[in-house]
Each structure stands twice: as structure tokens, then as C-alpha cells.
Amino acid sequence: MEILLCFLMVSLLTLVSSIFLKKFKNSKFNLPPSPSSLPIIGNLHHLSGLPHRCFHNLSLRYGPVMLLRLGFVPVVVISSSEAAEAVLKTHDLECCSRPKTVGTGKLSYGFKDISFSPYGAYWREMRKIAVIELLSLKKVQSFRYIREEEVDYVVKKVTESALTQSPVDLSKTFFSLTAASIICRVALGQNFHVDGFVIDQERIEELVTEAAVALGTFTFSDFFPGGVGRFLDWFLRRNKKINRAFKELDAFYQHVIDDHLKPEGRKNKDIVSLLLDMIDKEDADSFKPSMDNLKAIVMDVFLAGIDTSSITMIWAMTELVRNPRVLKKAQENIRTTLGAKRERINEDDLGKVEYLNLIIKETFRLHPPLPFIVPRETMSHIKINGYDIPPKTQIQVNVWTIGRDPKRWTDPEDFIPERFANSSVDFRGQHFELLPFGSGRRMCPAMPMGAATVELGLMNLLYFFDWGLPDGMKIGDIDMEEYGTLSIVKKVPLQLVPLRRYGCGVQKV
Structure with a gap:
């Protein structure tokens, strides 16, 4: 029976594929150039690797x-700053919807990610909440004490490794700083460093990796x-691992929300507290998430x-x-500017x-954490x-390529x-x-926090x-291999030996 179903599905796909190809071939549009495609799969056979x-x-x-055809989805890939400006500025309004295909099979277990919702009244209200209520510059500045405390904690831990001259896994160190520390405190009001944290750091890292791979x-x-x-x-069980990761994240979020619903749960004004306060408002005219x-x-x-x-x-x-020259110049510049001791x-x-700002820009150019802006x-x-771009065409802006033009x-x-x-x-x-955070209506609202x-x-x-x-x-032994799909990480963890600079005081945490 399953074999018969597969045969019928393949036959249907072949029929739809032929109609799809005929539609595009007979189009009077001046379509962008495209590599040769195959029935049913289109250009998917070209995507071998990252x-x-x-x-x-x-x-x-x-x-x-x-122009590519990925299965039955027409996709236009943008690889120059001029074309990116046309999409993100000139035609921002016409290109600010999200493809409905993106994420629908991956987030089917209970709720859908708002970032994939088509542009409309709902999206505008949710973006207003994100930009004005949660991630405004004023709100980001109110969380500065969290970032400062957590960076102090990292300095303290690295100092302990420096005393024994033991290597530090900076990949884990930075992940711990942003995930288990800053983001958990800012967004969830959960402090990783205290006893009773609902999920350990190792599992957080695994879940985030699984979620990124899933998306x-x-x-x-x-x-x-x-x-x-x-x-x-379903037949090939492609969604099994995806749903398992997101169900565990969903349970984690629910636990955090339940904690916030307790009488003493909103003493800190984290993002969950702010959202629950909005839900509790009695103003009938206001939008309630x-x-x-x-x-x-x-x-x-x-x-x-x-x-x-x-x-x-x-x-x-x-x-x-x-690049030892750049490292030395950066440290001298920082220490001279900020003063000794x-x-x-x-x-x-x-x-x-x-000079540190120049280094950050150059890092964003060569290694944008998201090589593509989220599809439009x-x-x-x-x-x-x-070139003519018809309606319902997915747009992928390759930020990684633009940075290497x-x-x-x-x-x-x-x-x-x-x-x-x-x-x-x-x-x-x-x-x-230079578009690590995107541009236009769909620009990442968390840029001030990340920067x-x-x-x-x-x-x-x-x-x-x-x-x-x-x-x-x-230096030549440092492995630069990339890994990932949605975000691109350094595949081999970066391990370095810290040497405490003479004359610098120890952070008091």
C-alpha cells in the first residue's frame, strides 16, 4: 500500500512539474538566467554542500x-549590493512578505514563528511590540547591567584558566555568555548561574543547534x-527529529511562562514579564498577544x-x-584608549x-552569522x-557573497x-x-542588543x-571549515591559551 501511495505521489508530482515548467517557459517575462533543471526536483540537485x-x-x-526552481518553489538569488538595494529598499514593500512554505513543516507542533508570517496587520502589531516595547534602544540600555555582569563573569572564569595556562574553548565560552547568561536573563528572567535552572547549559547548546539545523x-x-x-x-520521517527539538523548546518556554505566572514571578522586567503585562492589560483597544x-x-x-x-x-x-598584526594593533589601541590598570x-x-569597530565590521563582512537574509x-x-520577478517568488539575498564581491x-x-x-x-x-542584520521593514530588530x-x-x-x-x-593549523545551514559556525571549536595581562585588576563578581 505504501509503495502504491509513493507511486501515485510521484506521478502527481511529475504532472504538476510539467505544468509548472510549461508555465515558466511560456512566460512573456524577461526572467533572470537560470541553470538547467530536472523534472520534479528542479535545481535541488545543484545544492550539494553548504x-x-x-x-x-x-x-x-x-x-x-x-532564478532557481527548488522543487515547485521559484527562488531568485540576489548576489550583489545593487540588486540587494533594489529588493530591500526600492521594492521593500512589494518584497516584505514571508514565504508560507518556510517553516510550516518545522513549526507544526503548537505555534508558528511570527517571523514567517505574511506581511499584514498582525505582523505590524507584533513588530511594533518587538521594536517599541521589547527591543527599543531604551529597553536594550535597561539591560546593560546584565550584559556587564555576565561579561565580568566570563573574565573571571578565563582568569582562572590563565592561572594554570590551560586552553579555553572560546566557542563554548561565547555560547555560554550569549545563551545561558545574557539571553536567558534578558528574555526569560532565568539566571543560569543559580541552582535550580530548569535546563543545563549543555542541553541548551544542543537544543539551539538542533533548532538551527532543523530550520x-x-x-x-x-x-x-x-x-x-x-x-x-512523514513517510521518510524527516520531521521526527525536528518536532522533537521544538517540542522540548516549547516545554522549556512553557515552564518559564508558568514561573512568571506565579505571584512572585515578575519581579524582574524581562521580556516574558513585559509580554505577560501586555496580555493582562484591560485596554480593549490595544492589541493583546x-x-x-x-x-x-x-x-x-x-x-x-x-x-x-x-x-x-x-x-x-x-x-x-x-592575523597577529591586527591582534597586536587592536590590543594596543584598546589599552591606550581606555588606559592602563x-x-x-x-x-x-x-x-x-x-579600531575595534573596524574589526567587528570586517568580521560581519567575511563571516556574517546568517549567510542569507531570512527569505522574502x-x-x-x-x-x-x-529582470521580471513574478508574484509569489521567493527572494534569497546571499549576504555572504555580497561581502566577497x-x-x-x-x-x-x-x-x-x-x-x-x-x-x-x-x-x-x-x-x-554590508548586511549582517538585513535592511528595510524586515531588518533584525535585535541589532542594538547584538552589537x-x-x-x-x-x-x-x-x-x-x-x-x-x-x-x-x-597559525596555519587553525581550521576554518564552516558548518551549518541557517547560521554558519566554525566547525572546529576555537581553543586558545589566555595570558593575564600584567597590571590589570581582577574582575569583582
């Missing part, structure tokens, strides 16, 4: 505006219509906030160790060290670089922070050659410590 590198290699042949992993329901894709996912909305927002903050900041700091430290560095020092979908016909960057593969000196190019969404965390963390570790490689290891 998606951003596959799209990059295809764009070298077919250009910065390229970026191919499922048939993403690329094939309706019940056909869902059946194939539901419990599912609350979980969706928390999931967005939790997953997006953890990965991006920690990944950026890991790649920054990796590039600094691979500082006992503590806090957020009052942010923005003072210009056209709501009407538009033109990009002279030789037409925009001299020696694009090299880590050269000085390229940003005397340059107005920044990562806040106004310059389309502050990255700068404060790097400034402390570069001021208070010198860094060396483990015994027997040379």
Missing part, C-alpha cells in the same frame, strides 16, 4: 540575479505542494539572539589570532575604540536589474579591518554591501588578556 557556497558558485556563472534543513513540505510534501516528510504569540516572540529572541552574537565573536577571535570595562566604554516573497510583479572589495578574501577606515559603510541597514554584546565581550577579552595557541599548534 547552501550559501552553492548559490555563490552558481552566481559566478549565472549572475547576481539568478535550515530541507523538508519536502518546503518545496512540494500541500499534502504531497507532508506525506513524503496570545500565549502562542508570546512563545513565538520568545523563540525568535532566544534562537536569533544566541547564535548571531556568539558566532560573530568566535569568528572575530579566530581572524585576530590568524583598569579594574573593569563597562558599556560606557562602547564606541570609544575605533514578492507580493506583486517587480523588476530587478532589468571583488567589484566592491579589494582583496575580498583577506581580513583587513583598515578597509573601513575613513569609510561611511556600516552594518545598520543603510549600506547594502552591544559583541563589542563589550571582545573589548574585555582583548584588554585583559593576551592570547596564544595551544602547545604545538601553529
